[in-house]
Amino acid sequence: MNFQDLPVQARALLKDLAFRTPMARWVAHRWQYNFSPSQLGFLCSCLDRTRDVPGPVFEVGCFAGVTTVFLNKHMSAEGMEKPYYAFDTFGGFVEADVAFESDRRGKQRSQLQGFTDNRKEWFDATMALNGVTRTRSVQADVNTFDFGSLDAPSFCLLDVDLYRPVRSVLEALYDRLPSGAIVVVDDCKDAVAFDGALQAYREFIGLHGLPERIVHGKLGVIEKP
Ligand SMILES: C[S@@+](CC[C@H](N)C(=O)[O-])C[C@H]1O[C@@H](n2cnc3c(N)ncnc32)[C@H](O)[C@@H]1O
Helix, strand or coil, X not given: CCHHHCCHHHHHHHHHHHHCCCCHHHHCCCCCCCCCHHHHHHHXXXXXXXXXXXXXXXXXXCCCCHHHHHHXXXXXXXXXXXXXXXXXXXXXXXXXXXXXXXXXXXXXXXXXXXXXXXXXXXXXXXXXXCCCCCEEEEECCCCCCCHHHCCCCCEEEECCCCHHHHHHHHHHHHHHCCCCCEEEECCCCCCCCCCHHHHHHHHHHHHCCCCXXXXXXXXXXXXXX
């Protein structure tokens, strides 16, 4: 039996009990996004601007699918029908990426933990529970994934935090991007654990003669002319 199938009084009693315990965090609404409202709004505006650009949507680094659900709900509400590919190891960072941060960028390994409590099956179940049907999850190390096997994206949220995977994905995608495509690189912020994303973004736009545009505090934008 589902919680929702219980009589209303029983649901209220169980919730009331839960709110008096540490389980409150599971029953109360909580902000679970890695993005602020204005950052989420900006991502939606990128989807809007690229709606007529050919190609699917990519979210490279999707973790548990919180932003995936949000962006898919926006696409449905606006009648945007494109495939949405969500990439992740579904097990956190890969050793070569962490070793690069630690050996070449002076980061403490202890700063680079997280995202390990995840599974592709949980991500897929989250999509199903939220009625999201257009998303295809891809379990891969994005440093080595063959992006050439898919159409190039019209919009890509690149959210893998560390230098090496951000750089690899920009290199793999940029030349094939259709005109008008937008890539947003998350964590373009200085002097934080994940500032490898900023270094990769800056090096990449420097090499390609592209303008630097970082909005809403941490979103590095690349637009294909
Ligand atoms: C900040 S989380 C993504 C958050 C997600 N976009 C959201 O808004 O909820 C970063 C994710 O990148 C993934 N990741 C990091 N390096 C990766 C790599 N080399 N290949 C695939 N996924 C990677 C991690 O497993 C983690 O789930």
